[in-house]
Amino acid sequence: MPTYNAPLRDMKFVMEEVLNVGQLTEYEKFAEADTETLDAILEQSAKFTSEVLAPLNAVGDHEGCVRHPDGSVTTPTGFKEAYQQVVEGGMMGLAQDPEYGGMGMPGVWHIAAGEMQSAANMAFAMYPGLTNGAIKAIEIGGSDAQKQTYLPKMISGEWTGTMNLTEPHCGTDLGMLKTKAVPNSDGSYKITGQKIFISAGEHDMSDNIIHLCLARIEGAPAGVKGISLFIVPKFKLDADGNPAERNTVTCGSIEEKMGIHGNSTCVMNYDEAEGYLIGEENKGLRVMFVMMNRARLDVGMQGLAQSEVAYQNAASYAKDRTQGRALTGPKNEDGPADPIIVHPDVRRMLMETKAFNEGGRALVYWSALLEDLEGVHADEKFREKADDYLGLLTPVIKGYLTDMAMKTTIDCQQIFGGHGFIEEWGMSQFVRDTRIALIYEGANGVQALDLVGRKLARNGGRALMTLNAEIDAFLKENGDNEKLAEFMTGLKDAKDKLTQGTMWLMQNGMSNPNNAGAGSVDYMHMMGLTSLAYMWAMMGVTAQKAIDDGSNEDFYPNKIITGRYFMLRMLPMMDAHLAKIKTGAEPVMALEAAAF
């Protein structure tokens, strides 16, 4: 049975030593977000996730959710009780607005706690995760009355939330959405249509479920310009705001699927269900996109979290399982064989996963810190930079981190040999659960197109130019650090190659958009590699300084060794991606569709 222990030392290293999240206490909003409170929250979350959520992960996988003939859904054994602990512990409200009952702590704290939940039990973590998304949408677009009505109960966790976008004929292309909204005389709407694949659409864990549903008001323009967003509660509220009459939104069926069995993936039927418009008519996508950007960062974090838990179990197995002898001579002379961790190929898989996890963690936390700072920083230029970076990095975090997590979870499964293929060991679940992260919240190919087609060019390419200037300044400051020469050379080289890729796409993507489309995933990976190189260079500087200052904790030299692996063994992929981009679309598109 796999286990999970939150990597607290690494989380604190990134937050406290590399990113200095303590800087947030300088702002009134986060005045109470001190290190002692952070440590206490991380430790409480670590205990809950390793002791409560992780043991339920396999239970959820085996039992799945069950839909009953009346449309109700039961979650796996233990989920309801664990969720009750989330509510009672106030975990939902960690980074939410105190005006509605939240604790008002930084989002970067929330993302660390979320990483732990997703690593221990991804299917479970989606219930509070989707509620967070729905809270965000109501905060951004809701009226004061809607905020007062829904946010306190959702922030306490008593009510959960969902996102209802997808329909049978429309997933990526939301412009084709058909769900209909007809105005009632009292200002509400009758919502009719079918949504599919709705995560947490129906379950037994909360008193009410607040569905956020995209629909088209009768007579609205076709395409994306005619889409509005509605709140549709499972139970309508009485005059005191308590759940009362059942609304006509019901779960028609739940999907049997490859992974995340503990999360109910529902077909939701809207049969003249009562709904309430959020924001303006036909402007629903605007609100939904802000919320989806947040959700995309969370999905990138889900990939990272699965990679971390898979790594922990693979590392432990590799030290325990004995097969064959080290190429350089026996290491375990008293035993019949050496532990498989002596084999360079097993090391390769472990090192690649470890270097990815630690670099990815820094990238996700950095982006969350930028988001926190964007909300409080006095300097408009800084806020602009934070917004630019978040725009640029969101598709990279979603797409690159989950693509990589698919590879690393499979590598970790490989370390178990045949046992990795056997369900009892749990490695298969990590691979299966990770798979969805590449698909939902916009398939990874679509993330790459968003990066190349929209984010890169926005404001005349300002985001990447600013990031490049920041990296240049970092290299100027640290370039003469001989102990970190490989880090600095790696980062500079990555930045230069990324620039070549950018130039090529700019010069060749306009004349033939297929050139941009064919190179976009490679470009997203180049951006991911360069971002991780920057994170590793920053972490290298922090670790080296601790060593130079006399620390004798193994953590720091180990950090340098892992970062060096990234620079020497993972960054060279930049060349392959650049070469592929430069072929353009011709080899990709040459075959006639009929020949496939």
Ligand SMILES: Cc1cc2nc3c(=O)[nH]c(=O)nc-3n(C[C@H](O)[C@H](O)[C@H](O)COP(=O)(O)OP(=O)(O)OC[C@H]3O[C@@H](n4cnc5c(N)ncnc54)[C@H](O)[C@@H]3O)c2cc1C
């Ligand atoms: C387990 C699960 C949970 C989900 N949870 C939710 C949820 O809570 N709420 C919700 O609304 N939806 C949810 N979804 C739906 C999910 O977001 C969609 O499946 C996803 O957006 C892709 O849409 P689609 O399946 O219709 O694929 P399609 O849009 O048909 O796309 C198929 C493939 O074609 C490619 N593609 C499509 N368009 C383009 C393009 N323009 N350029 C390049 N490539 C393209 C992509 O590779 C894509 O994978 C969930 C799905 C699953 C399986």
